[in-house]
Amino acid sequence: xxxxxxxxxxxxxxxxLHADGLSDEQNSSVYGKCNNPxxxxxxxxxxVTVSGQVSPETGMVCNLxxxxxxxxxxxxxxxxxxxxxxxxxxxxxxxxxxxLTEAIYNILKQSFHSAHLEKVRIEETSKNSFExxxxxxxxx
Amino acid sequence: xxxxxxxxxxxxxxxxLHADGLSDEQNSSVYGKCNNPxxxxxxxxxxVTVSGQVSPETGMVCNLxxxxxxxxxxxxxxxxxxxxxxxxxxxxxxxxxxxLTEAIYNILKQSFHSAHLEKVRIEETSKNSFExxxxxxxxx
Amino acid sequence: xxxxxxxxxxxxxxxxLHADGLSDEQNSSVYGKCNNPxxxxxxxxxxVTVSGQVSPETGMVCNLxxxxxxxxxxxxxxxxxxxxxxxxxxxxxxxxxxxLTEAIYNILKQSFHSAHLEKVRIEETSKNSFExxxxxxxxx
Amino acid sequence: xxxxxxxxxxxxxxxxLHADGLSDEQNSSVYGKCNNPxxxxxxxxxxVTVSGQVSPETGMVCNLxxxxxxxxxxxxxxxxxxxxxxxxxxxxxxxxxxxLTEAIYNILKQSFHSAHLEKVRIEETSKNSFExxxxxxxxx
Amino acid sequence: xxxxxxxxxxxxxxxxLHADGLSDEQNSSVYGKCNNPxxxxxxxxxxVTVSGQVSPETGMVCNLxxxxxxxxxxxxxxxxxxxxxxxxxxxxxxxxxxxLTEAIYNILKQSFHSAHLEKVRIEETSKNSFExxxxxxxxx
Amino acid sequence: xxxxxxxxxxxxxxxxLHADGLSDEQNSSVYGKCNNPxxxxxxxxxxVTVSGQVSPETGMVCNLxxxxxxxxxxxxxxxxxxxxxxxxxxxxxxxxxxxLTEAIYNILKQSFHSAHLEKVRIEETSKNSFExxxxxxxxx
Numbered sequence: 001x002x003x004x005x006x007x008x009x010x011x012x013x014x015x016x017l018h019a020d021g022l023s024d025e026q027n028s029s030v031y032g033k034c035n036n037p038x039x040x041x042x043x044x045x046x047x048v049t050v051s052g053q054v055s056p057e058t059g060m061v062c063n064l065x066x067x068x069x070x071x072x073x074x075x076x077x078x079x080x081x082x083x084x085x086x087x088x089x090x091x092x093x094x095x096x097x098x099x100l101t102e103a104i105y106n107i108l109k110q111s112f113h114s115a116h117l118e119k120v121r122i123e124e125t126s127k128n129s130f131e132x133x134x135x136x137x138x139x140x
Numbered sequence: 141x142x143x144x145x146x147x148x149x150x151x152x153x154x155x156x157l158h159a160d161g162l163s164d165e166q167n168s169s170v171y172g173k174c175n176n177p178x179x180x181x182x183x184x185x186x187x188v189t190v191s192g193q194v195s196p197e198t199g200m201v202c203n204l205x206x207x208x209x210x211x212x213x214x215x216x217x218x219x220x221x222x223x224x225x226x227x228x229x230x231x232x233x234x235x236x237x238x239x240l241t242e243a244i245y246n247i248l249k250q251s252f253h254s255a256h257l258e259k260v261r262i263e264e265t266s267k268n269s270f271e272x273x274x275x276x277x278x279x280x
Numbered sequence: 281x282x283x284x285x286x287x288x289x290x291x292x293x294x295x296x297l298h299a300d301g302l303s304d305e306q307n308s309s310v311y312g313k314c315n316n317p318x319x320x321x322x323x324x325x326x327x328v329t330v331s332g333q334v335s336p337e338t339g340m341v342c343n344l345x346x347x348x349x350x351x352x353x354x355x356x357x358x359x360x361x362x363x364x365x366x367x368x369x370x371x372x373x374x375x376x377x378x379x380l381t382e383a384i385y386n387i388l389k390q391s392f393h394s395a396h397l398e399k400v401r402i403e404e405t406s407k408n409s410f411e412x413x414x415x416x417x418x419x420x
Numbered sequence: 421x422x423x424x425x426x427x428x429x430x431x432x433x434x435x436x437l438h439a440d441g442l443s444d445e446q447n448s449s450v451y452g453k454c455n456n457p458x459x460x461x462x463x464x465x466x467x468v469t470v471s472g473q474v475s476p477e478t479g480m481v482c483n484l485x486x487x488x489x490x491x492x493x494x495x496x497x498x499x500x501x502x503x504x505x506x507x508x509x510x511x512x513x514x515x516x517x518x519x520l521t522e523a524i525y526n527i528l529k530q531s532f533h534s535a536h537l538e539k540v541r542i543e544e545t546s547k548n549s550f551e552x553x554x555x556x557x558x559x560x
Numbered sequence: 561x562x563x564x565x566x567x568x569x570x571x572x573x574x575x576x577l578h579a580d581g582l583s584d585e586q587n588s589s590v591y592g593k594c595n596n597p598x599x600x601x602x603x604x605x606x607x608v609t610v611s612g613q614v615s616p617e618t619g620m621v622c623n624l625x626x627x628x629x630x631x632x633x634x635x636x637x638x639x640x641x642x643x644x645x646x647x648x649x650x651x652x653x654x655x656x657x658x659x660l661t662e663a664i665y666n667i668l669k670q671s672f673h674s675a676h677l678e679k680v681r682i683e684e685t686s687k688n689s690f691e692x693x694x695x696x697x698x699x700x
Numbered sequence: 701x702x703x704x705x706x707x708x709x710x711x712x713x714x715x716x717l718h719a720d721g722l723s724d725e726q727n728s729s730v731y732g733k734c735n736n737p738x739x740x741x742x743x744x745x746x747x748v749t750v751s752g753q754v755s756p757e758t759g760m761v762c763n764l765x766x767x768x769x770x771x772x773x774x775x776x777x778x779x780x781x782x783x784x785x786x787x788x789x790x791x792x793x794x795x796x797x798x799x800l801t802e803a804i805y806n807i808l809k810q811s812f813h814s815a816h817l818e819k820v821r822i823e824e825t826s827k828n829s830f831e832x833x834x835x836x837x838x839x840x
Contacts, residue, residue: 003238004271010545014434014461014503021757030758032765038503041434041461043545057161058170059236064268065172083434083458096759098703125430125463128764131704143798144831150405154294154321154363178363181294181321183405197721198730199796204828205732223294223318265290265323283518284551301617310618312625337441338450339516344548345452376619378563408624411564423658424691477581478590479656484688485592570825574714574741574783598783601714601741603825643714643738685710685743 004118005061006049009071011080014041015095018085039083044097045123046075048108050115062115070112075104097124101132109134144258145201146189149211151220154181155235158225179223184237185263186215188248190255202255210252215244237264241272249274284398285341286329289351291360294321295375298365319363324377325403326355328388330395342395350392355384377404381412389414424538425481426469429491431500434461435515438505459503464517465543466495468528470535482535490532495524517544521552529554564678565621566609569631571640574601575655578645599643604657605683606635608668610675622675630672635664657684661692669694704818705761706749709771711780714741715795718785739783744797745823746775748808750815762815770812775804797824801832809834 016039017031027035034040048071052061078087084095093099105120119133156179157171167175174180188211192201218227224235233239245260259273296319297311307315314320328351332341358367364375373379385400399413436459437451447455454460468491472481498507504515513519525540539553576599577591587595594600608631612621638647644655653659665680679693716739717731727735734740748771752761778787784795793799805820819833 001242002275003241005238006269006271008267012460012462012545014459017759019758030760030763033501036501038506039434039459039461040432040501040503041459041463042432043461043463054236054238054242058159059157059234059239060170061238061270063170081453081456081460083460086458094759096754098705098754098761099759101703102701102754125432127708129706130761131706135702141802142835143801145798146829146831148827152320152322152405154319173361176361178366179294179319179321180292180361180363181319181323182292183321183323194796194798194802198719199717199794199799200730201798201830203730221313221316221320223320226318265292281522282555283521285518286549286551288547297619299618310620310623334516334518334522338439339437339514339519340450341518341550343450374619376614378565378614378621379619381563382561382614407568409566410621411566415562421662422695423661425658426689426691428687474656474658474662478579479577479654479659480590481658481690483590572740572742572825574739593781596781598786599714599739599741600712600781600783601739601743602712603741603743641733641736641740643740646738685712 001053002051003054003061004049004051005064005067005115006047007064007067007071009046009048009076010043011046011076012041012043013079013082013084014039015084015090016040017094017096019094039085042124044079044100046071046104047121047123049118049121050112051118052115066114067112070108074107074111078107079104097122097128097130098132101130105132105134141193142191143194143201144189144191145204145207145255146187147204147207147211149186149188149216150183151186151216152181152183153219153222153224154179155224155230156180157234157236159234179225182264184219184240186211186244187261187263189258189261190252191258192255206254207252210248214247214251218247219244237262237268237270238272241270245272245274281333282331283334283341284329284331285344285347285395286327287344287347287351289326289328289356290323291326291356292321292323293359293362293364294319295364295370296320297374297376299374319365322404324359324380326351326384327401327403329398329401330392331398332395346394347392350388350394354387354391358387359384377402377408377410378412381410385412385414421473422471423474423481424469424471425484425487425535426467427484427487427491429466429468429496430463431466431496432461432463433499433502433504434459435504435510436460437514437516439514459505462544464499464520466491466524467541467543469538469541470532471538472535486534487532490528494527494531498527499524517542517548517550518552521550525552525554561613562611563614563621564609564611565624565627565675566607567624567627567631569606569608569636570603571606571636572601572603573639573642573644574599575644575650576600577654577656579654599645602684604639604660606631606664607681607683609678609681610672611678612675626674627672630668634667634671638667639664657682657688657690658692661690665692665694701753702751703754703761704749704751705764705767705815706747707764707767707771709746709748709776710743711746711776712741712743713779713782713784714739715784715790716740717794717796719794739785742824744779744800746771746804747821747823749818749821750812751818752815766814767812770808774807774811778807779804797822797828797830798832801830805832805834 017034018027084090089103101122109117121131123129157174158167229243241262249257261271263269297314298307364370369383381402389397401411403409437454438447504510509523521542529537541551543549577594578587644650649663661682669677681691683689717734718727784790789803801822809817821831823829
């Protein structure tokens with residue numbers, strides 16, 4: 001009786017891909033136009049998947065209001081309408097969407113306990129998406 | 141040589157979320173505006189995933205005509221353009237999309253045998269989706 | 281320097297198409313399964329288009345916050361998560377999406393004055409949409 | 421025999437909405453989180469609509485290769501993966517999407533002559549879009 | 561009280577772009593890979609827009625069943641799952657989407673009379689679309 | 701620290717479903733209008749999913765430029781704007797999307813080594829998709 005629930009959130013942010021450990025030439029070679037000075041930005045589509053037993057009483061895996069609150073307070077307020085490079089999360093990490101996906105997974109793993117967090121998926125553009133499921137295989 | 145095939149169907153229905161075992165205040169608290177009297181509705185997007193060997197002769201996992209017929213006769217005729225609360229399926233169950241997903245999975249598990257039913261996924265809105273795969277992990 | 285701004289809102293509602301002036305047979309013939317007793321529902325996608333000069337100071341046609349407030353208070357609170365047949369708007373009108381589009385256009389024409397209301401468009405399903413622009417040709 | 425052709429291009433950029441003529445408080449009030457320091461970003465979907473007679477010989481309004489080249493060289497190279505606030509186009513203009521739409525319309529009006537430029541439309545997010553058609557009514 | 565109704569239909573077809581009046585080199589230059597021998601194909605999304613008074617009795621511009629029947633019998637049966645180059649419509653015309661859009665507009669202008677045909681729009685891919693409105697400006 | 705990256709590519713091709721081992725009547729019965737003479741076509745949306753450790757230095761699973769080059773040279777140049785029935789890949793195989801998905805998986809398994817190929821998914825139309833993951837369960 002285990003069901004899976006996925007909910008989508010949208011946020012907008014800017015970033016510049018630049019690794020401190022690489023030379024300017026290497027950065028330009030590795031990241032291409034994503035290394036342009038002054039950065040650029042995206043509308044990120046964030047999908048959070050949780051799972052659990054369907055409650056016989058309410059018919060729900062968990063209340064979406066609880067999930068929305070956790071995502072709002074711990075994720076969206078932190079990343080929406082921000083320059084990712086200026087955040088503490090990316091002081092020592094390049095703000096690629098791979099790293100952003102893992103950061104959000106870890107934040108939600110700590111802040112949301114009403115259902116089991118299965119995975120986090122971020123669409124950076126309509127052509128690229130990234131998923132992270134902790135150490136587990138992100139079955140869905 | 142096992143491949144997976146997913147096909148999408150659309151249907152429209154109305155429902156009101158209200159648990160008989162809860163007080164009116166509790167219902168309002170748990171379900172919010174989904175508990176509004178007289179109900180509301182959705183366009184449900186139903187995705188059915190089946191799997192099987194690809195036939196060397198026909199190049200197909202199964203004939204989509206067979207899948208369409210099963211879904212049409214056992215699912216769409218039952219739920220499309222209906223008020224879910226009035227159906228026998230939900231006489232003792234709250235018609236959440238979690239419960240609707242599980243109901244449709246169980247119906248198809250019994251009615252469709254041309255390929256292995258992997259899972260059922262329903263998008264209630266463009267922001268919410270639900271998946272059910274019986275007792276199995278809904279890998280895909 | 282006149283620009284056009286379109287913003288999308290989503291709401292869910294249920295309805296049953298049934299004209300009091302027609303017999304049961306005629307209703308069934310005209311509306312098909314949309315005439316099913318107890319109703320069904322949709323996720324309605326509402327697009328509001330307004331126009332105006334772009335302010336040289338702010339670079340905006342109008343503030344989206346103002347548009348959002350007008351739509352929230354006069355449209356979404358009235359129609360979201362409702363059974364359209366139970367509303368005063370449709371006491372004497374069949375709640376088709378044509379009539380719903382015109383009703384929302386008229387409401388916004390009265391309640392929103394920060395820019396010129398050009399037209400209202402509603403997608404009932406991904407296959408059907410309706411537009412209304414008052415007496416004007418809905419150029420866009 | 422006049423037909424209309426619309427082609428979509430995608431680019432990513434960052435911006436911060438801040439009007440020099442307003443105080444910090446006014447900027448915060450007018451632009452909300454879009455005024456956050458360090459900016460944020462979007463995937464912009466740009467739609468260019470042109471019109472013309474369908475050539476009896478080639479069956480085309482114009483060659484898409486020509487349109488692609490004009491947009492690539494005069495628009496995408498200028499705005500893609502950039503911080504709009506750093507560009508000469510927005511030295512004296514707030515980089516709202518209204519102003520960006522008008523800037524791109526004016527650039528294409530000068531650089532593309534294989535068909536009549538009808539209008540430019542930009543989707544800033546899936547919920548907001550902006551259109552500009554010069555002094556004309558953007559019929560389509 | 562005039563409203564606009566748009567309905568979407570999908571069909572799949574193949575074509576090869578090749579103008580008899582051009583040399584092989586010219587064809588290759590004008591049409592690029594669309595001139596590849598043996599052709600290629602698309603899922604075409606066809607949008608038909610009609611307009612009319614909203615009936616006070618039924619609340620409808622026209623019955624969608626009538627529009628569906630006209631499109632099914634006169635358009636889809638003719639073009640769906642076909643090679644456009646083999647059809648009489650394109651014996652003397654290159655099967656570009658411009659010409660296909662005009663052909664479908666003309667067919668519907670003759671076969672559908674329950675409401676005023678405003679325009680026909682075809683999406684050839686998610687990036688290209690074409691519109692035709694007879695001699696009129698395709699306002700909408 | 702294993703993350704998953706999915707990237708989408710679009711190509712257009714034509715095909716006709718016809719099995720040499722079946723009679724004309726059987727072909728018509730099995731494939732319906734997909735067996736129409738002269739073929740038809742689709743816009744295929746190809747999604748390639750790869751996985752790997754996120755590099756602590758670059759923050760990437762692999763460089764998208766490498767993936768794009770592999771897909772461009774080994775898949776798109778082979779299948780885009782082609783008639784699948786004329787290709788060596790389908791000399792002895794019916795060009796169903798099941799077989800096409802498996803063919804592309806096998807090509808990429810040989811040509812792309814910068815990350816682990818997890819699975820290939822092809823959307824034939826907005827309603828049908830197919831997945832193949834070699835002998836593995838296509839978890840994601």
